[in-house]
Structures are given as structure tokens and as C-alpha cells.
Amino acid sequence: xxxxxxxxxxxxxxxxxxxxxxxxxxxxxxxxxxxxxxxxxxxxxxxxxxxxxxxxxxxxxxxxxxxxxxxxxxxxxxxxxxxxxxxxxxxxxxxxxxxxxxxxxxxxxx
Numbered sequence: 001x002x003x004x005x006x007x008x009x010x011x012x013x014x015x016x017x018x019x020x021x022x023x024x025x026x027x028x029x030x031x032x033x034x035x036x037x038x039x040x041x042x043x044x045x046x047x048x049x050x051x052x053x054x055x056x057x058x059x060x061x062x063x064x065x066x067x068x069x070x071x072x073x074x075x076x077x078x079x080x081x082x083x084x085x086x087x088x089x090x091x092x093x094x095x096x097x098x099x100x101x102x103x104x105x106x107x108x109x110x
Contacts, residue, residue: 022083022086024083025076025079025080025082025083025084026076026079027079028078028079028082028083030075032082033075033078033079033082036078036081036082036085037066037070037078040066040069041062041063041065041066044058044061044062044065044066045058045059045062048061048062057109060109061107061108061109064104064106064107065104065107068100068103068104068106068107069097069100069103069104072100072103073097073100077096077097077100080092080093080096081093081096081097084096
């Protein structure tokens with residue numbers, strides 16, 4: 001799978017919530033972070049499957065991607081990514097996640 005396609009997961013990971021009350025990233029809860037991560041993985045899987053990649057490879061890559069980002073990103077960064085996603089500020093969301101994407105090379109199928 002291409003890293004660029006995997007990186008797009010962040011931008012499609014979630015839709016704006018009907019009741020988004022946070023006024024700053026620090027107010028984002030662990031539950032919201034978990035929901036964001038789950039949606040990110042689902043978006044990654046859907047992107048891979050829609051390109052026709054084998055399901056096993058897609059699921060392995062997307063699982064590795066989320067595990068890698070979870071280890072690499074701080075709670076504060078996850079809060080920011082979620083916050084900017086909900087505010088539909090994709091450039092800011094991308095800025096938070098981008099430094100961690102280089103670590104996804106390890107997830108590429110050999």
C-alpha cells in the first residue's frame with residue numbers, strides 16, 4: 001500500500017460530530033481519541049480495499065499503521081488531530097500527524 005494513501009486516513013477518519021463542544025484540543029477525551037483511531041483504521045482499510053488490494057495485506061498494513069502511530073504520537077498530538085478533524089481544519093490535522101508518517105515504512109509489505 002502507498003504511504004500517501006495511508007496518510008489520507010487522517011483526513012477521512014471521521015466526520016464532524018453533531019455535538020462538538022470542545023473549544024481547544026486539551027478538552028478532547030480518551031474516548032474521542034479512541035473513536036478517531038478506530039475511524040482512521042476503518043478509513044485505511046476501505047481505501048486499500050477500494051484499490052483492490054488483498055484484504056489480508058490491507059488489514060495487516062492498517063493495523064501496523066495504527067499501532068505505529070499510537071506508539072509514536074503523544075496523547076496531546078492525538079487530541080490535536082481529533083480536534084482539527086472535527087473542526088475540518090485538514091491542514092492543521094495533517095501538520096500534527098505528518099512528522100510520524102515516515103515511521104510507516106516499517107508497515108510496508110516486503
